[in-house]
Amino acid sequence: MWSDLMAVGIPELDADHKLIIAQIQQLYLHRATQNRDALKSCFSALVDYTIRHFAKEEEYMKQIGFKRVAEHIKRHQAFAAQLNVFISIHNNADSFEITDDVLNFMVHWLDNHILTDDKDYAAYAAQCA
Numbered sequence: 001m002w003s004d005l006m007a008v009g010i011p012e013l014d015a016d017h018k019l020i021i022a023q024i025q026q027l028y029l030h031r032a033t034q035n036r037d038a039l040k041s042c043f044s045a046l047v048d049y050t051i052r053h054f055a056k057e058e059e060y061m062k063q064i065g066f067k068r069v070a071e072h073i074k075r076h077q078a079f080a081a082q083l084n085v086f087i088s089i090h091n092n093a094d095s096f097e098i099t100d101d102v103l104n105f106m107v108h109w110l111d112n113h114i115l116t117d118d119k120d121y122a123a124y125a126a127q128c129a
């Protein structure tokens with residue numbers, strides 16, 4: 001769930017975070033209603049959107065000269081690799097399914113990442129403004 005504590009103060013990146021969180025809520029909904037087609041298309045939309053968001057964020061961190069950009073990029077890459085593992089597992093399954101464990105992992109990772117790593121570049125940007 002989005003909270004104002006997550007705001008990084010850059011409208012485009014905050015909008016991305018809000019949309020990513022909303023997309024995960026949709027996934028829970030499609031799971032609850034067993035709408036597998038919607039689940040599959042929403043999951044791949046979420047992965048695409050998240051990867052595009054990471055690229056925008058990485059560009060922004062480089063622009064402001066954020067010192068811990070390399071570490072941050074590694075975290076993005078590790079999460080993207082994990083998403084790709086989920087995609088390949090699910091694409092090979094007979095019917096598309098996402099477990100609670102996977103969804104909970106994604107929520108936990110994203111909440112934690114926004115509240116710590118993303119807020120870290122936000123604090124740096126505010127200091128240097």
Ligand SMILES: [Fe+2]
Pocket residue numbers: 057072076113117118
């Ligand atoms: Fe990030």
Ligand SMILES: [Fe+2]
Pocket residue numbers: 017053057114118
């Ligand atoms: Fe982010």
